[in-house]
Amino acid sequence: MSSLPAKARAVIIGGGVSGCSVAYHLAKLGWTDIVLLERKQLTSGTTWHAAGLIGQLRASQNMTRLAKYSADLYVKLEAETEVATGMRQVGSITVALTEERKHEIYRQASLARAFDVDVREISPREVKEMYPHLNIQDVVGAVHLPLDGQCDPANIAMALAKGARQRGAKIFENVKVSDIHKKNGRVSGVSWTKGAEQGTIETDVVINCAGMWARDLASMSGVTVPLHACEHFYLVTEAIEGLGRLPVLRVPDECAYYKEDAGKMMLGAFEPVAKPWGMSGISEDFCFDQLPEDFEHFEPILEMGVNRMPMLGTAGIHTFFNGPESFTPDDRYYLGEAPELGGYWVAAGYNSIGIVSSGGAGMALAQWIHDGEAPFDLWEVDIRRAQPFQKNRQYLKERVSETLGLLYADHFPYRQMATSRNIRRSPIHEHLKARGAVFGEVAGWERANWFAWENQEREYRYSWKRQNWFDNQRDEHLAVRNGVGLFDMTSFGKIRIEGRDALALLQKLCANQLDVEPGRIVYTQMLNNRGGIESDLTITRLSETAFFAVVPGATLQRDLAWMRKHLRDEFVVITDVTAAESVLCLMGPKSRKVIEKISPNDFSNAGHPFGTAREIEIGMGLARAHRVTYVGELGWELYVSSDQTAHVFEALEEAGQELSLKLCGLHTLDSCRIEKAFRHFGHDITDEDHVLEAGLGFAVKPSKGDFIGRDAVLKKKENGLDRRLVQFRLADPEPLLFHNEAIVRDGEIVGTITSGNYGHHLGAAIGLGYVTCKGESAEQMLASRYEIEIAGERIKAEASVTPMYDPKAERVRM
Structure with a gap:
């Protein structure tokens, strides 16, 4: 082995499939001066025991893009490196045992078509033809993706490592990183030890690909990477006579997946309550280690498996395996540059989909490091979404016991986490709770999503149809449109x-x-x-x-x-200064009458015009009143010192009694904003969406002088729009829109709904989504026939590029 260099352009820490992929892709971009350091041996953490399932369809277009890239890469890699990757495109089948799950997988099939992934819905009889060993008695539907597959995870990592070496990258095993140095807010070097040897590599780019060690490694540098290991179980049978080549099978209603490999059958589990592991740290000697067996924990999965595939009842067990994998608080991995330290990049926390994710993730991160900006929208997995408090180990231990199982749980809209709750609370949290608030959680903040009526249960009943709070939302929504509503938006x-x-x-x-x-x-x-x-x-x-x-x-x-x-x-x-002030949003045509009762200030249009802020007296306290709105009505956002929030809330509530002031939740905020076609960051607008195509040109002033993005704005103005963000209203008032439904223009799928909710004033589901319009005027684009495909069914939709509710914004200036 050659000695470690004193300088490198980039140092990658971790020799699993993630680190090897980043090294391979940086090398492909011409970065020859790369060093990868692995504490023990390549693949010895999690990669070596991964199941190796390659499912191309993910929850969004760009995550699907990355998964498809991985599948394509692994097919080509064997020829490039002469390392057998075991990649076989045997296809996959997902079966549903309930009507709700059938609706979910059919929605996924519509999404697959929108993302150009080969897919078809199949009947239980067709499932039996493709999987003759399966008990289909209670199967109600299924989806087949013929280009999905399976692979040998360790060999894929080895192939990536070889490909990186061939392009000049240096890979060192049995080298532990002992420190990461920084200077002027940036990475400056990496200290290492190898037996009795030690040294430092000068570098300004470090990439943390340390898997289940990534959190502790990051904490050395003050970087937040919230993840925690869980025990993950599977068994492999002895060889079964006559077992032919089979697709990967997923039975999410039984928390199980099945994979045929070399004439044996693997049964793996994502059980609802998982076992976190490694609270006291991970042993220095950990290398290709297994965890102790816990057959009692796995037994319920096996019992269902024997019923689902009766041959398992007679097949001998060759291997019962338990190994650790890392999970994150939201079941999405981390990619990108850490906000706390320049030059410190992360690719970790893959939530048991590391093999299918790492090929594409390595490509995207390498491009991001190389170019200085993400190649496309990666907000879904961006490390900057992590909240500093989330690195707390007790929080993580509790949360990951849930997130492992959520991989195969019903992915109902509005599903809320049950664990690690009540971490960040508004000063009026208990007030809202006493008045029927049902809370959701975003970034650790407890937020009132809806308010239960007296004697109504205060919890969600999840469904793909109208959930148990639909009528509550309607009442809150119409109160904001016709009267006055009060929102707690302290989480801003x-x-x-x-x-x-x-x-x-x-x-x-x-x-x-x-x-x-x-x-x-x-x-x-x-x-x-x-x-x-x-x-x-x-x-x-x-x-x-x-x-x-x-x-x-x-x-x-x-x-x-x-x-x-x-x-x-x-x-x-x-x-x-987030924690210093609460935000109470008083919204609706009667909001002026409410606030005038408890404040001597002038709230007329002349005294307090739209788009202005000033200090006011309110009750016996002070607030800064911002006349803006996210619901499309007259109203004020009141910024109140945290110590006075409860008093101001009580004063508003008392003043609003005779005007029927209604407490409103975040679901209503969203349904009101979508009627007004206000954009939601992360869904309707991202770093991949051009500001002019998003319909936000009114907020762009190139004439003011130079700013980041100005040249791209002027160029788009000159060349014209390639697509527009369009608002849709379903003609049928019954179906619902959430996110990712397919947009159909003149019979062809042209995109997806970026966000959706029910427009209780407009009387139907409303959605936003981009439609290609190159060379077309808005009028030409709108002249087409539009439908939205929901779980395979196409529903006629009206399209508009101006808000369907109050298009001239007259109500906000009442």
Whole structure:
């Protein structure tokens, strides 16, 4: 083995399939000066015992893109490296045992067609023909993906490693990273030990691919990577005579998957309550280790398996395996540059889909490192979504006991996590709870999603149809449209940007004009160089040198990181002040009458115009009243010091009694905003969506001077739009839209619904989604016939590029 170098362009930590993929793809981009350090031997953590299932369809277009890339790569890799990858495209079948699951997998089939993945719905009889050993007595439906497959995970990692070496990368085993050095807020080097040897590699790029060690490795550098290992079980039978080549089979209603391999059958499980592992750390000696057997834990899965595949009852067990795999709080892996430390990148936390994910993830991360920006929208797996508190081990231990099982649970819309709750709470949480609030959780924040009526159960009854809170949402929604509603939006992210150069920084970052009078509120986006939307926010100018930004709670860490990343020599302080203030949103045509009862200030259009903020007296306290709206009605967002929040809430509630003020939840906020066609970051607008094609050109001011993305805006204006964000309303008032339903234009699938909800004022489900329009006017595009495909059924839809509710925005200026 050659000695470790003193310098490298990039150091990758971890020699599983993830680290090997990143090394391979960086090398393909011409990075020859790469070092990969593995604490023991390649694949010895989790990769070696992975099941090796290659399922191409994922929950979004870009995750599907990455999975398809992995499948294609693994097919080609064997010829390139002469390492057998075991890749066989045997196809996969998912069967449903309930009507709800059938609806879910049929929705997935519609999504697959939209993403150009080969798929077809098949009958139980066809399942039996393809899988003769299966008991189909209670199977009600199934979906077949013929190009899915299976592989040899360890050999794929070895093939990637060989491919990286062939292009100049250096890989060292039995080398442990002991420290990561930093200088001026960036990575500067990596210290290592190998037996009695030790040294340091100077580098400005470190990539944490350490799998279940990634959290502890990251904590050495103050970086947040919330993940935790769980025990993962499967068994392999002895050889079964006559067992032919079979597709991968998933029976999610029984938490099980089946894979034929070399004449044996594997049965694996994603049980509802998993066993977290490694709370006291992972042994220094861990290398190709197995965990102790727990047959009692696996037995319920096996009993269902014997019923589902009776031959398992007579087949001998060759291997009963238990090994650790890492899981994250939301079942999505981590990719990207850590917000806490420049040059520190992460690719870890694969939630048992590491083999199918790592090929594409390695490609995307390598491109991101190489170009300095993501190749396409990766927000779903972006490390910047992680909240600092989530690295708490007790939180993780409890949460991952649930997330492992959620892989095969029904993926109902609005499904809420049951574990690790009540971490972040508004000052009026108990008030809302006492008034019937049913809470959901985002970024750790407990938020009232809907309010139960008296004597109504305060929990979700999940379904793909109208859930048990549908009528509650309708009442709240119509109260906001016709009367007055009150929302607790304390979970908003709040950032102060202040200092001599605060305006200059924001003018560089934001597309809209920020050089406004103090007290003005500006709706704007922060763009990337492609004109894609990195952040969707409002910024209030508080004074000549102080600004106040409001962002979604889920994107706070991302937005802070984006601002700080672009801070050069400016004299500016950027501070997260989220916990300092609560936000009470008073919305609806009667909101002015309510607030005038408890405040002596002038709330008329002349005294407090739309788009302005000022300090007011309210009750016996003070607040900053922002006249803006996310529901499309007259209203104010009231920013109240946390210590006065309960008092202001009580004053508003009392003042609103005779005006029938209604407490409203986040589901109503969403249904109101979608009627108004307001965009939702992460769904309707992402860093891959051009600001003009998203219909937000009104918030872009190229005439103000230079800003990030300006050239891309001018170029798009010159060349014309390739697609537009369109609002849809279903002609049938019964079906529901959530997300990812297929958009059908003149009989052809052309895209997917980016977000959906029920428009209780408009009387049908409403959705937003992009439609290609290159060379077409809006009128030509809208002249087509549109349908939305839901679980295989196509429903006629009306399309509009202007909001169907209050298109001239007259109500917000009442």
